[in-house]
Amino acid sequence: MTRTEADTILDDGEKLWLAGEKPQAREAFRRARLLYHEAGDAVGEAMALTQVGDLEAETGHGVAARESYVEARTIYARAGDPRHQAGLVVRLARLAQHDGNAAEAESFYNAAYELYESASDYCGLGHVSRRLGHMERDAGRHDKALDRYRKALGYFRRGGDTLGEAHTLRSLATIARSLGQLDRARTDCENAITLFREAGDILGEAKSLRSVAYILADEGDKPAARKTMHQAAKLFARAGDARAHDESEAEAKALG
Numbered sequence: 001m002t003r004t005e006a007d008t009i010l011d012d013g014e015k016l017w018l019a020g021e022k023p024q025a026r027e028a029f030r031r032a033r034l035l036y037h038e039a040g041d042a043v044g045e046a047m048a049l050t051q052v053g054d055l056e057a058e059t060g061h062g063v064a065a066r067e068s069y070v071e072a073r074t075i076y077a078r079a080g081d082p083r084h085q086a087g088l089v090v091r092l093a094r095l096a097q098h099d100g101n102a103a104e105a106e107s108f109y110n111a112a113y114e115l116y117e118s119a120s121d122y123c124g125l126g127h128v129s130r131r132l133g134h135m136e137r138d139a140g141r142h143d144k145a146l147d148r149y150r151k152a153l154g155y156f157r158r159g160g161d162t163l164g165e166a167h168t169l170r171s172l173a174t175i176a177r178s179l180g181q182l183d184r185a186r187t188d189c190e191n192a193i194t195l196f197r198e199a200g201d202i203l204g205e206a207k208s209l210r211s212v213a214y215i216l217a218d219e220g221d222k223p224a225a226r227k228t229m230h231q232a233a234k235l236f237a238r239a240g241d242a243r244a245h246d247e248s249e250a251e252a253k254a255l256g
Helices: 005-019 022-038 043-058 062-078 083-096 102-118 123-138 142-159 163-180 182-199 204-220 222-239 242-254
Strands: none
Touching: 005 022, 005 043, 005 062, 022 043, 043 062, 043 083, 062 083, 062 182, 083 102, 083 182, 083 204, 102 123, 102 182, 163 204, 182 204, 204 222, 204 242, 222 242
């Protein structure tokens, strides 16, 4: 496919964003959107609008982000593209959560779920189910959170999303630990560690090891908990997370 001027400008906008030049990136995305619109390239226009929305969201301009997402969603709806619509509805849900509007966020997530379902997108269904699980967990509804997480796990496995599966296992472990089901929690964490390791996700592995250390401490095995926490700290250092490294080392020291 021949690249257009709009494609080049969109790429330039992404580079500017990565370089921290956000005002210039915003202008590039808007310029690309205009060129796509003039060329009658609806998909390109929606892509540019999504980039504008993501940048506005990152810089704290929620209203502007929402406007861009709604415009992009409208374009994808006209094109009969439920999968990309769903991705934008998830973004709208996140904005609602940021604004503290849980009811609106849940409504958006449910709408995204239906769109992903119509597209038979199992990974998308998994991510939405997990986010709804987080909402149930944060509201203290652990039974409902478990149901959401278990559904998410099934979807990720069907979609072959190893990292999605690993993150969901960590979420399940968190609930199991809060319910005092320590054996279950440790098993879920250990399975997550295996998946993170296979995927080369050092940070995910470190977080899971830290969770195992907490579980071991709950079980009264402080020597094992301390050793595991030190292992987690080393991995955090390798992943470049200095803060988590220092916190883990302090927690290991506190374990005696």
